[in-house]
Amino acid sequence: MRLRRITLALGQALGLVALGLANGCGPAPVSPAKPQSITTASGVPMIVVPAGSFKMGSDDHEADERPRHEVSLGTFLMDQFEVTHDLFVKAQLPNPSRWQDDSRKPVERVRWREAKLYCNERSLMEGFTPCYDEAKPGWPCDFAANGYRLPTEAEWEYAARAGSSRLFSFGDVAKLKANGWFADNAGKRTHVVGTRRPNAWGLHDLYGNVSEWCQDIYEPVYYQNSPVQDPLGPAEDGTDARRVMKGGSWKASASMCRASFRKGQRTGDTDACFFTDYCGFRCVRRVTPTEVQSLIVKGASEK
Secondary structure (H helix, E strand, C coil): CCCCCCCEECCHHHHHHHHHHHCCCCCCCCCCCCCCEEECCCCCEEEEECCEEEEECCCCCCHHHCCCEEEEECCEEEECCCCEHHHHHHCCCCCCCCCCCCCCCECCCCCHHHHHHHHHHHHHHCCCCCCECCCCCCCCECCCCCCCECCCHHHHHHHHHCCCCCCECCECHHHHHHHCECCCCCCCCCCCCCCCCCCCCCCCCCCECCEEEEEEECCCCHHHCCCCECCCCCCCCCCCCCEEEECCCCCCCCHHHCCCCCEEECCCCCCCCCCCCCEECCCEEECCHHHHHHHHHHHHHCC
């Protein structure tokens, strides 16, 4: 396995953030103007999402978004863009998408298990330990493994908000057309990733284009008992339960693109005729503050 090659685009302020975390100083403010980014060994751009706390959910909208509650998360990497056709095929997986006219579009019609399979394949490609155990029913996730996985619902919303407490990280819904592809501007189809504005942390297409699978089982009342630190969703029971999807899609209303909006989606894992052409995903990988520092040093030496 060749050495992992990583390139980093860092501002001085973000370097200080990572140093503060490594020294146990706690979460520090992140400069939205200089997002911290890497490129993985398999060529996937990712953003280093800093550890921190935020208010998850909403007390002003749907019942399953209540109560708004405090959540704290450790540092993790998140794909800068939704997984595209070319990345899916690069992992030697058959492309299930309805629209295959441009390899830079997000893969869609993806079953939950297919998304997990991609995470495992990408982990192996880069020399990491896969998170999902394909030998066990339901492919349970080992959160201690260093490979790729689907984001938890909390990780997804934290990354989408990018430090904002508003419905959209960029502010008013009137700005949504410039920041995402949804029913009012998508023309009833997906679009090439990264063609709308990123959020303050440099992440694209979190609002619209395709809805994104999360790791969590969907439970309407889960927020009433959610733990504060790194919530993983309701306990797994091995069944083909509905899973959380976030972010809206090309066919979604503006309200469905809100950071706090939740949807419980059937996985399609046991459905031979799964043609839900708005289901996509992106990957995350948990990293320690020490590993972030290592990535900074390694990236600087390889420039």
